[in-house]
Amino acid sequence: MTVTLLVPMKPPHVGKSRLRGALASPVSPGSPDGAGMRAAEVHTSLVLALARDTVSAALDTPGVDRVVVVTGDVDALTPLAELGAEIVDDRGAPDLNTALRAAEPLVRAPCGVAAGPPGAGGDRGVVGALQADLPALRSSDLAAALAEADGRRAFTADRHGTGTTLLLSAPGEPLAPDFGPGSAHAHARSGAVALTTAAASLRSDVDTPSDLRHARTLGLGPSTTELLGRAGAVPAAAHRPEG
Numbered sequence: 702m703t704v705t706l707l708v709p710m711k712p713p714h715v716g717k718s719r720l721r722g723a724l725a726s727p728v729s730p731g732s733p734d735g736a737g738m739r740a741a742e743v744h745t746s747l748v749l750a751l752a753r754d755t756v757s758a759a760l761d762t763p764g765v766d767r768v769v770v771v772t773g774d775v776d777a778l779t780p781l782a783e784l785g786a787e788i789v790d791d792r793g794a795p796d797l798n799t800a801l802r803a804a805e806p807l808v809r810a811p812c813g814v815a816a817g818p819p820g821a822g823g824d825r826g827v828v829g830a831l832q833a834d835l836p837a838l839r840s841s842d843l844a845a846a847l848a849e850a851d852g853r854r855a856f857t858a859d860r861h862g863t864g865t866t867l868l869l870s871a872p873g874e875p876l877a878p879d880f881g882p883g884s885a886h887a888h889a890r891s892g893a894v895a896l897t898t899a900a901a902s903l904r905s906d907v908d909t910p911s912d913l914r915h916a917r918t919l920g921l922g923p924s925t926t927e928l929l930g931r932a933g934a935v936p937a938a939a940h941r942p943e944g
């Protein structure tokens with residue numbers, strides 16, 4: 702049984718708007734005069750750092766065959782391709798669930814632009830959706846969730862119990878994503894098994910500065926650690942109310 706994880710991402714300069722302003726301006730890498738980055742660059746760098754740490758951990762997870770980023774901005778996500786992820790265009794999907802539904806048949810196709818290496822994906826494999834904002838993700842936590850799912854359609858709720866950080870299909874069955882506010886309940890109502898493995902790092906998605914501080918207590922991956930190191934401390938509050 703193969704496992705393909707879809708990682709949906711808006712263009713990085715657009716996504717994760719609740720984190721806008723969360724970091725002070727880090728010193729630009731290689732800047733001779735120690736000049737800081739512009740606010741927009743800081744935000745894009747943060748979104749990409751969160752995604753790099755998430756994707757790296759997913760690629761390192763035993764049992765995960767492919768990590769496929771689904772986005773409206775393929776070029777901006779080249780750094781994730783360099784890690785080993787495949788990048789597919791969401792074809793102008795208007796929302797997250799539509800983007801996932803558009804990508805699912807592509808990765809299940811036995812051949813085609815997103816068919817992946819021979820034997821990977823296919824119409825009998827498990828397809829999952831993994832959030833891109835899990836910078837503390839440990840491969841052992843993701844592997845434990847896959848093991849607990851054991852071929853059932855299943856999900857991991859976020860640490861608040863309301864959102865979903867991972868949704869897995871049953872082999873060869875539709876993913877049927879229902880992300881959005883209250884998605885943990887929506888996925889449970891649609892028959893997905895709620896995974897109970899502790900998996901703190903898999904539950905700790907980062908939507909707000911407070912989430913970022915929490916993820917930091919678990920141990921961030923190298924990209925987010927490096928960026929935060931250059932930016933100094935995460936401020937106590939963002940300029941937007943936390944949701």
Ligand SMILES: Nc1nc2c(ncn2[C@@H]2O[C@H](COP(=O)(O)OP(=O)(O)OP(=O)(O)O)[C@@H](O)[C@H]2O)c(=O)[nH]1
Pocket residue numbers: 709710711712715716717718719720771772773791794795796797800832833834908
């Ligand atoms: N490809 C694609 N990804 C999406 C779309 N909408 C949301 N996502 C991604 O799905 C993930 C979860 O979405 P949200 O938590 O709502 O993230 P967000 O919209 O970037 O964050 P906020 O602006 O703070 O609400 C994020 O990685 C988003 O970038 C979409 O229309 N297309």
Ligand SMILES: C=C(OP(=O)(O)O)C(=O)O
Pocket residue numbers: 797832859863864865866879880881882883884885906908
């Ligand atoms: C869209 C979701 O993600 P977030 O909690 O990151 O907004 C969700 O959990 O369904």
